[in-house]
Amino acid sequence: DGGITQSPKYLFRKEGQNVTLSCEQNLNHDAMYWYRQDPGQGLRLIYYSQIVNDFQKGDIAEGYSVSREKKESFPLTVTSAQKNPTAFYLCASSMQGSQPQHFGDGTRLSIL
Amino acid sequence: DAKTTQPTSMDCAEGRAANLPCNHSTISGNEYVYWYRQIHSQGPQYIIHGLKNNETNEMASLIITEDRKSSTLILPHATLRDTAVYYCIVRGGSYNTDKLIFGTGTRLQVFP
Numbered sequence: 222d223g224g225i226t227q228s229p230k231y232l233f234r235k236e237g238q239n240v241t242l243s244c245e246q247n248l249n250h251d252a253m254y255w256y257r258q259d260p261g262q263g264l265r266l267i268y269y270s271q272i273v274n275d276f277q278k279g280d281i282a283e284g285y286s287v288s289r290e291k292k293e294s295f296p297l298t299v300t301s302a303q304k305n306p307t308a309f310y311l312c313a314s315s316m317q318g319s320q321p322q323h324f325g326d327g328t329r330l331s332i333l
Numbered sequence: 334d335a336k337t338t339q340p341t342s343m344d345c346a347e348g349r350a351a352n353l354p355c356n357h358s359t360i361s362g363n364e365y366v367y368w369y370r371q372i373h374s375q376g377p378q379y380i381i382h383g384l385k386n387n388e389t390n391e392m393a394s395l396i397i398t399e400d401r402k403s404s405t406l407i408l409p410h411a412t413l414r415d416t417a418v419y420y421c422i423v424r425g426g427s428y429n430t431d432k433l434i435f436g437t438g439t440r441l442q443v444f445p
Contacts, residue, residue: 227376254432263420263435264377279432311376313433319365319384322433324376 227325244312253295355421
């Protein structure tokens with residue numbers, strides 16, 4: 222089935238540790254996005270990529286890094302510089318233009 | 334900030350139509366209206382989108398006023414599984430992909 226796969230579903234990080242969240246899509250979408258959601262709040266954009274080997278910072282990029290080496294993959298690294306990483310992380314993808322973004326089921330990151 | 338205003342919560346009886354309003358009085362000519370919903374602990378699910386004409390798909394209908402300053406999402410026969418937070422989002426349809434700005438949405442409770 223076509224879709225967006227995020228893994229793992231739950232992730233725990235120790236203080237000072239970097240962790241990488243996986244996002245894979247087989248929809249042949251050009252653009253991919255990472256959002257963060259805190260309890261009771263809307264989504265905030267971390268990074269997005271419109272084409273392979275190119276990406277732009279969103280509203281809250283500090284403490285995060287991404288890569289886009291393949292069209293279908295857009296991993297997000299939460300670095301130790303991110304002081305409040307506990308959140309629900311959502312990956313999305315879309316075709317260009319007015320086409321809607323489609324979301325994965327998310328990764329819930331917690332600090333040990 | 335979100336460009337839309339929605340009621341905080343609504344109730345609907347199972348089997349009845351759920352009509353969710355959204356105000357977007359500052360919408361510009363090339364901006365689309367998108368609707369998503371989010372069930373607890375899952376990624377947002379795309380429902381429908383439109384520019385100025387009314388739209389219908391297998392999930393819902395979208396009614397946009399002639400002046401485009403407001404819209405209504407209609408779930409024709411609500412079920413218990415439609416209980417979720419519904420987000421109305423305004424976004425440009427240009428090549429330069431814009432982020433989705435999620436507000437606080439409308440929490441729809443469908444009761445038996």
